[in-house]
Amino acid sequence: MTATTTDRIFNFSAGPCTLPLEVLQQAADELPNYQNNGASLIEMSHRSKQVVSVFEEATQGVRDVLCVPDDMHILFIGGGATFQFGMIPMNLLPNGKSADYIHSGAWSKKAIADAKAVGNVNLLFDGSDSNFTTLPDATSIKASDDAAYLHVCSNETIGGVQFTDYPDVDVPIVADMSSEITSRPIDYDKFGLIYAGAQKNIGPAGCALVLIKQEIVDQCPGNLINYLNYANHVKGASMLNTPPVFQVYMIKLVMDWLKAKGGVAWAQQQAETRSKTLYDSVERNNGFYKCPVDAKYRSKMNVVFTTPNADLDAAFVKEADAQGMSGLKGHRSVGGCRASIYNAMPIEGAEALASFMDAFAAKNG
Amino acid sequence: MTATTTDRIFNFSAGPCTLPLEVLQQAADELPNYQNNGASLIEMSHRSKQVVSVFEEATQGVRDVLCVPDDMHILFIGGGATFQFGMIPMNLLPNGKSADYIHSGAWSKKAIADAKAVGNVNLLFDGSDSNFTTLPDATSIKASDDAAYLHVCSNETIGGVQFTDYPDVDVPIVADMSSEITSRPIDYDKFGLIYAGAQKNIGPAGCALVLIKQEIVDQCPGNLINYLNYANHVKGASMLNTPPVFQVYMIKLVMDWLKAKGGVAWAQQQAETRSKTLYDSVERNNGFYKCPVDAKYRSKMNVVFTTPNADLDAAFVKEADAQGMSGLKGHRSVGGCRASIYNAMPIEGAEALASFMDAFAAKNG
Numbered sequence: 001m002t003a004t005t006t007d008r009i010f011n012f013s014a015g016p017c018t019l020p021l022e023v024l025q026q027a028a029d030e031l032p033n034y035q036n037n038g039a040s041l042i043e044m045s046h047r048s049k050q051v052v053s054v055f056e057e058a059t060q061g062v063r064d065v066l067c068v069p070d071d072m073h074i075l076f077i078g079g080g081a082t083f084q085f086g087m088i089p090m091n092l093l094p095n096g097k098s099a100d101y102i103h104s105g106a107w108s109k110k111a112i113a114d115a116k117a118v119g120n121v122n123l124l125f126d127g128s129d130s131n132f133t134t135l136p137d138a139t140s141i142k143a144s145d146d147a148a149y150l151h152v153c154s155n156e157t158i159g160g161v162q163f164t165d166y167p168d169v170d171v172p173i174v175a176d177m178s179s180e181i182t183s184r185p186i187d188y189d190k191f192g193l194i195y196a197g198a199q200k201n202i203g204p205a206g207c208a209l210v211l212i213k214q215e216i217v218d219q220c221p222g223n224l225i226n227y228l229n230y231a232n233h234v235k236g237a238s239m240l241n242t243p244p245v246f247q248v249y250m251i252k253l254v255m256d257w258l259k260a261k262g263g264v265a266w267a268q269q270q271a272e273t274r275s276k277t278l279y280d281s282v283e284r285n286n287g288f289y290k291c292p293v294d295a296k297y298r299s300k301m302n303v304v305f306t307t308p309n310a311d312l313d314a315a316f317v318k319e320a321d322a323q324g325m326s327g328l329k330g331h332r333s334v335g336g337c338r339a340s341i342y343n344a345m346p347i348e349g350a351e352a353l354a355s356f357m358d359a360f361a362a363k364n365g
Numbered sequence: 366m367t368a369t370t371t372d373r374i375f376n377f378s379a380g381p382c383t384l385p386l387e388v389l390q391q392a393a394d395e396l397p398n399y400q401n402n403g404a405s406l407i408e409m410s411h412r413s414k415q416v417v418s419v420f421e422e423a424t425q426g427v428r429d430v431l432c433v434p435d436d437m438h439i440l441f442i443g444g445g446a447t448f449q450f451g452m453i454p455m456n457l458l459p460n461g462k463s464a465d466y467i468h469s470g471a472w473s474k475k476a477i478a479d480a481k482a483v484g485n486v487n488l489l490f491d492g493s494d495s496n497f498t499t500l501p502d503a504t505s506i507k508a509s510d511d512a513a514y515l516h517v518c519s520n521e522t523i524g525g526v527q528f529t530d531y532p533d534v535d536v537p538i539v540a541d542m543s544s545e546i547t548s549r550p551i552d553y554d555k556f557g558l559i560y561a562g563a564q565k566n567i568g569p570a571g572c573a574l575v576l577i578k579q580e581i582v583d584q585c586p587g588n589l590i591n592y593l594n595y596a597n598h599v600k601g602a603s604m605l606n607t608p609p610v611f612q613v614y615m616i617k618l619v620m621d622w623l624k625a626k627g628g629v630a631w632a633q634q635q636a637e638t639r640s641k642t643l644y645d646s647v648e649r650n651n652g653f654y655k656c657p658v659d660a661k662y663r664s665k666m667n668v669v670f671t672t673p674n675a676d677l678d679a680a681f682v683k684e685a686d687a688q689g690m691s692g693l694k695g696h697r698s699v700g701g702c703r704a705s706i707y708n709a710m711p712i713e714g715a716e717a718l719a720s721f722m723d724a725f726a727a728k729n730g
Contacts, residue, residue, distance in 0.1 A: 009403035013410045016610060024397045024405050031393035032386065038374035038689065040389050042569040045378040045692060078444045078571050079592060082606030086590025114590045199607055204407040206443050206571050206609025225451025225479045227444060241447030242564050244571025245381060246611055324403065327410060 010349035013327030014157045014340040015200040023253040042246050046239055058248045061255025065263055069188050075210040076238045076248045081178045081197035084208050085111040089118035091220045091230050097148040100124050105132040105156030132159035134294035141167035155180040158331040160304035161297045166190050179301050184268045192216045201343045202254050207247035267343045274341045274350040275300040281354040285361035306336040313337055325353055375714035378692030379522045379705040380565040388618040407611050411604055423613045426620025430628055433576055434553050440575040441603040441613045446543045446562035449573050450476040454483035456585045456595050462513040465489050470497040470521030497524035499659035506532035520545040523696040525669035526662045531555050544666050549633045557581045563612055566708045567619050572612035632708045639706045639715040640665040646719040650726035671701040678702055681725055690718055
């Protein structure tokens with residue numbers, strides 16, 4: 001079946017989320033018979049030249065799009081970012097050291113819980129004091145004396161807070177960039193390991209992208225179970241085991257799409273435009289909509305806001321859905337409304353939503 | 366694009382491997398716009414009613430097809446069977462106990478290595494003495510006094526050996542059934558945990574199916590990282606984290622397909638026919654082809670054989686490939702030839718290969 005843009009809803013889900021229609025269409029076209037090989041790509045051995053090529057191209061695509069330096073390995077690991085929450089301390093938190101964490105919301109909370117299961121954790125910032133509506137000033141962050149690394153979640157999808165600058169610390173920063181990867185440039189000097197669940201900006205759920213420096217790989221302990229050890233994934237070139245071929249193939253297609261659009265520079269500009277379009281509507285209808293987030297740290301990926309009450313929040317979500325704008329309900333832990341606007345959300349989607357927001361406020365204000 | 370059976374090669378890859386064409390075609394048709402929702406299933410929130418339904422149907426499909434008893438949970442876990450090799454001892458091998466393992470080939474070797482990284486392992490059988498061409502008599506296996514479980518790999522894809530009966534032991538058996546799941550009935554009384562990488566009989570790579578009894582879940586230690594703990598996956602109903610939606614969707618479609626065909630009874634009969642077709646050609650051309658495997662334990666999923674020499678092995682693989690029969694090269698660790706014949710391989714594929722084998726032997730014998 002060929003889908004057209006007129007069939008499409010605007011999908012504001014937080015992840016899994018909207019993907020480029022061109023990518024979905026190519027995947028559908030190629031699924032039953034990959035490039036006339038008489039088989040689907042997902043039926044082929046992961047050691048076949050076709051699948052190996054896809055992995056090489058996906059890796060190179062990520063390297064090109066994200067300008068990943070040569071001293072960082074690019075890995076695709078099945079299991080998602082939640083698995084990385086635990087894999088990171090199991091590899092990087094040796095006995096006798098501790099790890100610094102910034103608690104900025106629901107996702108860093110999960111990362112912290114896993115680190116505590118492995119070793120000592122220092123909380124350098126606890127956003128619960130502000131109900132996770134702000135972030136620490138980067139210049140205020142100093143690493144602990146015995147810290148092996150500093151962990152940050154660059155963008156919290158539930159609270160809608162996003163780091164602007166990262167701290168200058170003398171330990172490697174480990175960053176969960178699941179919900180913003182490819183939406184702005186990265187200063188790799190600061191980072192030892194960057195990871196991202198695929199299901200926001202780069203592909204379907206079921207795979208994490210991991211960028212890891214060799215100096216971090218060198219520290220991985222030898223006594224871990226096979227799949228937990230980053231060094232083994234590096235050695236296996238993302239084929240330590242039979243990998244999630246479909247996800248890596250889709251990441252390759254998304255990288256191709258992103259390159260054709262203009263890469264990270266294009267994505268960043270789009271993100272600025274989309275988020276400004278929505279925050280402007282919030283401000284324009286000040287008093288009706290309220291964004292709880294500190295203006296300095298408002299996310300360009302997840303715009304959270306409330307209407308005057310929970311009944312109107314629910315009506316907003318329902319009426320928007322009826323007009324082809326789905327996934328606008330805030331996370332169940334915080335309520336309200338949320339528009340997730342990743343790379344594949346057209347500017348037209350943000351414009352349509354902003355118009356709806358204006359009309360809804362006028363009608364109900 | 367619509368693929369037809371005439372486009373199709375016969376794909377004898379060991380996994381990833383051939384999938385039902387009807388399943389691939391339905392997935393392709395539905396990929397850009399899932400059931401007229403204006404979005405792909407892989408773009409939808411895993412908490413959406415559409416995705417939750419798919420997971421419920423996939424779970425029920427597995428329960429129906431495999432006649433899974435009520436006291437076993439059905440889990441889909443990202444990461445594949447290799448991840449399970451480690452997850453099992455981390456959950457089931459408490460301090461002070463040991464685990465019994467049967468070393469029947471390349472896959473049990475990996476499982477054993479991970480168990481040794483966690484605790485004490487007793488090898489009840491070591492197939493390396495016979496170059497992994499046979500298995501122990503089930504009646505000869507007795508569990509160790511301090512064993513928490515007995516681990517078996519029910520079918521070794523590289524050596525081509527398959528258990529017929531399982532031991533009667535007073536500890537739960539943990540079985541890697543990756544390469545035979547759904548191809549024959551299971552006597553659940555013997556098993557505490559059964560796992561299978563999806564990419565042989567039930568779907569694409571990137572997900573493991575885990576069947577686990579509550580009594581095993583009750584033993585999972587509380588101090589593991591989140592993703593490693595089976596109890597957390599049970600609690601999350603396979604949505605502890607954002608799961609590999611595409612793989613679970615495909616498993617649902619494969620279960621639907623298998624039910625329509627006649628379920629495990631049909632699959633078992635097909636497996637008998639396919640494997641007999643190939644082994645008969647080996648025997649018919651006795652002297653040219655040689656199957657090293659003990660006749661009692663010859664796999665019905667992976668038929669391994671050699672021609673008189675490595676040059677002829679290579680010629681066999683190349684000529685078969687030219688005739689539309691791919692993936693026949695033996696694993697690089699053992700050489701020779703291998704035909705993997707899972708559920709989705711039509712009988713016609715085995716017949717075509719047997720005819721080719723006869724002709725190749727006649728020409729080169």
